[in-house]
Amino acid sequence: MEETCLLLILLLSGGLSTLPPHSREYHFVNQLMNWTEAQSYCRANFTDLVTIYNIDISQLLLSVSPRISTWAWIGLYNDRYSWKWSMEGKLFYVGSTHEFLIWANDQPDCLNANEYCVALQGQTQMNDRPCGDSYPFLCYNAKNTSYILVKESRSWSEAQSYCRTYHTDLTSIRSKEEKSNITLTLNGSGVQYVWIGLYRDPWAPWSDNTTSTFTNWAYSQPNNYNSVEYCGMFNLMTGEWADVFCGLRLYFFCFTGEVQNANTVRSCHHVKH
Template sequence: MEKACLLIILLRSGGLSTLTPLSREYHFVNQTVSWTVAQNYCRANFTDLATIYNSDINQLFVSMANRINDWAWIGLYNDRYSWKWSMEGKLFYVGSTHEFLIWANSQPDCVNAKEYCVALQGQTQMNDRPCGDSYPFLCYNAKNTSYILVKESRSWSEAQSYCRTYHTDLTSIRSKEEKSNITLTLNGSGVQYVWIGLYRDPWAPWSDNTTSTFTNWAYSQPNNYNSVEYCGMFNLMTGEWADVFCGLRLYFFCFTGEVQNANTVRSCHHVKH
C-alpha cells in the first residue's frame, strides 16, 4: 500500500467548534469495507476511525478524496444499546438479554432517528420514544425511598425537571428489587406509557470515544430508514453526512494521534494496488 502525506495547518482564528487534536494525522483508505471492518482496520493500523471536529477538517476530507463521487465511513456511530440514567449520567449497555431491563418486542428501534428517551410500556417493558412526546412519568424520592407516579403528561425533559424540583429525579431501575417496587407502584394505574430516567445522547460518542459539537447532516438526515441505519457516512464530493446500514461497503477515513488541543493535522492517502 503506497502512502502520500500532506501537511495542513489549521489557523487558530478559524473559528473551530471544538478543540482539535494535537498533531493528528488523517488517512483516506481507498478500499471498500463495512463500518466494523473499517473500524478494526483503523484500530489495527492507525488509532481509530476519524472524528470530525469542525468545518476545516470536514473540508479537508473532501480534498483528500480527490473528487471521488462516492461515500466514506467516519467514526460516527449511533449506539442504540448505550444508555444513561438521569440520576447518574454514566453510559452502560442495555442489550436484549439484560437481567431485569427488558425491551418490548423489536425495541429499541430509534424510529426516524428521533427516539432517545425511554418509557415503560405496560408497566414492565421498555420502549424508546421521541423525547418530546408527552406521557405520565415516574419520580424517585431518595429521602423516603419512594416512587411517585405523576399522571400529568409532560415531555421527558419537563418530567425530569419536575422530578428534580419536587423529589430527587426520574426513577432508575438498577435492581430486581427496584423493578418490583416500580411494578407495584404502576399496578392498576391504567397508563400505557410512563417516562423513566433512561436516555441517550444521539450519535455520541464517536468511535474513538470522543464527542464533537460539529455536524454536517444532509437534508432529511439522519432518518434511520427502516430502523437499520446506525452508522455515519461522509459524501466525498460535498462533505455532507448521512446515516446508513453499517454493512454497506465504503471507503473510510482513519486517524493517528491523541485527542488534545492543537492546530496542526496531517492528511494521508492510502492506495491499494
C-alpha cells in the same frame, strides 16, 4: 497494496479552539469495507476512524479524497445501547443481560432517528420514544424510598424537571427489587406509557471516544431508514453526512495522532449489522 492519501496538519498554538489539540495525519483509504472492518483497519494501521470537529477539517478531508460521487465512512456512529440514568448521570449498559430490564419486541429501534428517551410500556417493558412525546411519568423520592406516579402527561425533560423539583429524580431500575416496587406502583394505573429516567445522547461519542458539537447532516438526515442505520458516512463531493446501514461497504477516512482527551480510555464499540 492499498492506496491511501495523506495530509499532515500542523496545528499551531493560538489557532481555533475547536481544532483537535495535537497534530494529526488524515488518511483516505481506497478500500471497500463495512464500518466495523474500517474501524478495525484504522485502529490496526493508524489511530482510529476520523472525528470531524469543524468545517475546516471537513474541507481538508475533501481535499485528500477523490472528488467522486460516492460516500466514505467516518468515525460517527449511533450506539443504541449507550443509555444512562438521569438520577446518576453515569453510563449504564442496557442490553439483554439484565432480567429486570426488558425491551419490548424489536426495541430499541430509534424510529426515524428520533427516539432517545425511554418509557415503560405496559408497566414492564421498555420502549424508546421521542423525548418530546407527552406521557405520565414515574418519580423517585430517596428520602422515603418511594415511587410516585404522576398521571399528568409531560415531555421527558419536563417530567425530569418536575421530579427533580418535588422529589429526587425520574426513577431508575437497577435491581429486581426496584423493578418489583415499580410494578406494584403502576399496577392498576391503566397507563400505556410512563417515562422513566433512561435516555441517551445521539451520535456521541465518535469512534475515538471523543465528542464533537459540529454537524453537517445532509437534508432530511439522519432518518434511520428502516431502523437499521446507525453509522455515519461522508459525501466525497459535498462533505455532507448521512446515516446508513453499518454493513454497507465503503471507502473510509483514518487519522494518526493523539485523541482529544489523553486521559480517555478508548473502548471498543460493537455495531450490530
